[in-house]
Amino acid sequence: MTILEFSLLVGASSLIAGLVGALTGLGGGVVLVPLLSLFFKVDIRYAIGASLVSVIATSSGAAAAYVKEGFSNIRIGMFLEIATTLGALLGANLAARVSTHAIAIVFGVVLLFSAYFSRKPRSQAERGVPLDLLATRLRLNGSFPDADGARSYNVQHVPTGWAIMFGAGALSGLLGIGSGAMKVLAMDQAMKIPFKVSTTTSNFMIGVTAAASAGVYLNRGYIDPGLVMPVMLGVLAGSLLGARILIKVHTKWLRLGFSVVIILLAIEMLYNGLSGRI
């Protein structure tokens, strides 16, 4: 295969990954690494570098749209970014030390979890949550626009949320994914932050978290311009397109189909990791 053919094929596949990722809300990053390493036979370290850069592009590209809705909480985001960026540094450093087989196995397990969480129904926001001393001191409580005016919320369990965020950052740095699902889990389930606030704030945090490990990857020589070019442009174009047609598409079947694809990729990654092919 020539470089031109390879770039066109990888660009087109990345566009589809970005499009489906945006439509299902699961993000394209989670399928990029398996796609590149299993089908295009790219070394998994190059694939992770390319995915990480694309995650920054999609997260930052979508931020403007999310911010206008007025749901994201910049204080929660910034406070938790201390955890995610520290975790990302740890993950990026681990990526250089552990074998590619181990990375493939961890990746397979994380894919299975994402498929599971994509099928899980959203939790309903609890009202009347009491004030938490630490959250109040940290000024994390906020409000968001609701049908009947502004609705305020109180944040809970700050240390637990912080710890999960550290883990989400480490996975992001190790595997080159946004780990958006785990960030939402920390905010929505552990810290009792309303779902809409959690998802938009998580999107804001993904770019900063990925940037923290991307610097390490760049310095290590894991970011190959020839590979990242079609991946980043394809995913960005796909996700921008996806954001435009989001309202018109029935996402139920798409989500189901996408989770089946994720499970198949998970099995393939586990098999290749355990048999030492990756």
Add this chain to the structure above:
Amino acid sequence: MLPERSWTDQRIENLLGNLLRAGVLFSALVVSVGGVIYLLRHGHSPVDFRVFRGEPADLRDVRGIIRDTLKLRGRGIIQLGLLLLIATPVARVALSIFGFAKERDRMYVVFTLIVFSILLYSLIGSA
């Protein structure tokens, strides 16, 4: 929360959101220019990403990338675009420091400075 403060928060966030989008689109443009040069020069060579070798030293740090860009090397220009992309969220964090300082929120100025230092360490200090 005071309505005045939440209004300022919202205004800062709108500004930051637009900055992020502009940064991403600009870096995508730079990557595309580099990509066209790269494909015109090397498009017909065989591809090889199977074996991990790591990038050459000039594509790993800011100075090397700028040197390659000035020589109009396709791979150097793509890498410059990627560097701009990585710098976009870092710029957003840097601007948040001023936003919180303007609101006289000392605690969050400190938090934001911590995040900013971690990002700078990753980009510059981790080599």
